[in-house]
Amino acid sequence: MAPRVLISDSLSPAAVAIFQERGVAVDVKPGLDKDELARIIGDYDGLAIRSATKVTAKLLEGASRLKVVGRAGIGVDNVDIPAATAKGVIVMNTPFGNSITTAEHAIALMFAVARQIPAADASTQAGQWEKNRFMGVEITGKTLGVIGCGNIGAIVAERALGLRMRVIAFDPFLSPERALDLGVEKVELDDLLARADFITLHTPMTAQTKNILSAEALAKTRKGVRIINCARGGLVDEVALRAALDSGHVAGAGFDVFTVEPAKENPLFGHPNVVCTPHLGASTTEAQENVALQVAEQMSDYLIRGAITNAINFPSITAEEAPKLKPFIALAEKLGSFAGQLTETDIKEVRITYEGGVAGLKIKALTAAAIAGLLRPALQDVNVVSAPIVAKERGIVVEETTRAAEGDFESLITLEVVTEQMTRSISGTVFHDGKPRMVAIKGIKVDAEFAPSMIYVTNEDKPGFIGRFASLLGNAGVNIATFALGRDAQGGSAIALVEVDGEVPADVLGQIPALPGVKQAKALRF
Numbered sequence: 330m331a332p333r334v335l336i337s338d339s340l341s342p343a344a345v346a347i348f349q350e351r352g353v354a355v356d357v358k359p360g361l362d363k364d365e366l367a368r369i370i371g372d373y374d375g376l377a378i379r380s381a382t383k384v385t386a387k388l389l390e391g392a393s394r395l396k397v398v399g400r401a402g403i404g405v406d407n408v409d410i411p412a413a414t415a416k417g418v419i420v421m422n423t424p425f426g427n428s429i430t431t432a433e434h435a436i437a438l439m440f441a442v443a444r445q446i447p448a449a450d451a452s453t454q455a456g457q458w459e460k461n462r463f464m465g466v467e468i469t470g471k472t473l474g475v476i477g478c479g480n481i482g483a484i485v486a487e488r489a490l491g492l493r494m495r496v497i498a499f500d501p502f503l504s505p506e507r508a509l510d511l512g513v514e515k516v517e518l519d520d521l522l523a524r525a526d527f528i529t530l531h532t533p534m535t536a537q538t539k540n541i542l543s544a545e546a547l548a549k550t551r552k553g554v555r556i557i558n559c560a561r562g563g564l565v566d567e568v569a570l571r572a573a574l575d576s577g578h579v580a581g582a583g584f585d586v587f588t589v590e591p592a593k594e595n596p597l598f599g600h601p602n603v604v605c606t607p608h609l610g611a612s613t614t615e616a617q618e619n620v621a622l623q624v625a626e627q628m629s630d631y632l633i634r635g636a637i638t639n640a641i642n643f644p645s646i647t648a649e650e651a652p653k654l655k656p657f658i659a660l661a662e663k664l665g666s667f668a669g670q671l672t673e674t675d676i677k678e679v680r681i682t683y684e685g686g687v688a689g690l691k692i693k694a695l696t697a698a699a700i701a702g703l704l705r706p707a708l709q710d711v712n713v714v715s716a717p718i719v720a721k722e723r724g725i726v727v728e729e730t731t732r733a734a735e736g737d738f739e740s741l742i743t744l745e746v747v748t749e750q751m752t753r754s755i756s757g758t759v760f761h762d763g764k765p766r767m768v769a770i771k772g773i774k775v776d777a778e779f780a781p782s783m784i785y786v787t788n789e790d791k792p793g794f795i796g797r798f799a800s801l802l803g804n805a806g807v808n809i810a811t812f813a814l815g816r817d818a819q820g821g822s823a824i825a826l827v828e829v830d831g832e833v834p835a836d837v838l839g840q841i842p843a844l845p846g847v848k849q850a851k852a853l854r855f
Contacts, residue, residue: 333372334353335356336356337382338377339379340357341618348625361382370395378398378399385409385412386412389416389418396417399422401623403426422624423623432531439468439555439557440468442582443467445463448601469494472527473528476498478508479531482529482532498516502676503723503724522546528554528556530559530565533708535707547566548578550578556579567597568596570596570597574603582604641712656763657690661695661698663702663779663855664765665701665703665705667767670851672746672748675749681729683740684735684740684741685733688731695742697713703744704720741757741768754770777811782831783855785827788846789821789822790819790821802827
């Protein structure tokens with residue numbers, strides 16, 4: 330029986346042809362409401378979507394045959410990834426199909442804002458020849474500040490250099506070597522704000538980037554700056570930007586994305602120096618054709634041959650390799666996530682050592698999982714397939730070493746992350762129960778499973794710490810599930826890995842560093 334795929338959003342007809350050529354039965358039913366979709370989803374092995382369909386945990390409950398969800402595009406905010414993973418459903422995207430189109434839209438908005446093209450068009454077509462009203466600025470010779478110089482940001486930078494602009498970039502993951510290759514100057518955010526004539530954002534939405542252009546940040550910009558956002562709504566405080574536009578400090582803005590979408594109303598609407606478009610970053614014929622073809626090819630390959638490409642929640646490996654690799658994939662990803670959640674400065678190098686039995690497996694897949702875990706806290710959309718490319722784009726050196734077992738473990742993976750300030754290392758293994766475990770942090774032996782909610786503490790090895798720490802959590806109503814300890818020497822440096830039930834309240838976490846001897850405290854999620 331041929332596998333069946335449902336296309337539930339508007340997708341290029343080319344996708345249908347690809348499915349049919351590969352021997353996959355396909356139904357095209359865009360515009361289904363959630364109840365209709367839930368009623369029929371149990372009949373399909375694959376679901377091809379864009380951004381309209383919401384793949385929720387509730388929908389997945391009834392998806393008894395579903396093996397793969399394919400997103401024609403980059404963002405998968407409309408898919409419940411943990412629920413899909415728990416259900417054994419592979420989630421794929423097409424991470425690079427929209428890049429050029431989105432970059433070009435940012436450049437187009439920059440021109441539109443610089444020369445007030447939409448307002449001038451409306452005025453002229455209304456019969457008002459207001460030649461003196463629309464005084465623009467040249468782009469040549471101006472400084473463009475790029476916030477987020479990954480795949481799309483780098484394309485924008487290259488186009489801007491071709492327009493004879495000076496380009497400066499703020500991106501903690503951009504190495505000096507990569508900046509040199511691109512021809513951009515790497516700077517800190519405050520420097521970018523002070524120098525840029527135009528600012529364009531190309532970063533994902535994370536806790537670190539939300540409102541990165543806040544009222545405080547906007548106050549640091551030079552008078553007359555123009556701001557472009559084709560990345561994510563919420564990167565700019567829209568109310569603060571409107572105030573800066575009203576005061577004349579910001580000369581103009583071009584926005585394709587908004588905090589609330591569809592944007593029926595917004596603080597920026599109605600200002601004469603603002604140009605808005607309805608999230609058109611990926612809306613070109615070429616981009617839509619590209620992502621439709623890609624998602625159809627990827628889903629067909631998986632359903633017919635078992636090959637996995639551009640998966641968000643699983644690495645690119647064959648069906649034969651999966652059973653042996655799967656537990657070590659989980660270990661590598663979690664080791665990377667541990668380091669990524671603790672690393673807030675530029676990553677220069679990642680060294681991964683595979684010892685013993687694991688050294689004979691497909692380490693490229695393991696490394697990809699580790700790098701994805703490492704970068705995801707900051708870059709969100711990174712998956713195990715795109716992670717090596719993203720790391721390379723940012724000039725991060727990835728070094729892999731394999732060797733025979735030298736210690737107590739049949740297989741051991743050690744991850745070292747090198748930044749400007751420090752080197753952080755963590756080792757882990759998989760025991761016979763199949764569960765990944767941490768066995769050393771910074772060379773200090775420890776034995777701890779990865780849990781959904783944990784607290785990581787580094788402290789001086791002195792009496793009384795455990796009692797004070799446990800009392801603080803207990804008084805705050807935070808229940809300790811497990812408590813793992815390690816130290817390098819009596820009275821030396823110690824670490825604690827504590828599994829707790831539920832989220833760690835921010836105010837409780839903030840009190841831990843005040844305990845005597847504590848050097849660092851961080852909440853971790855796995």
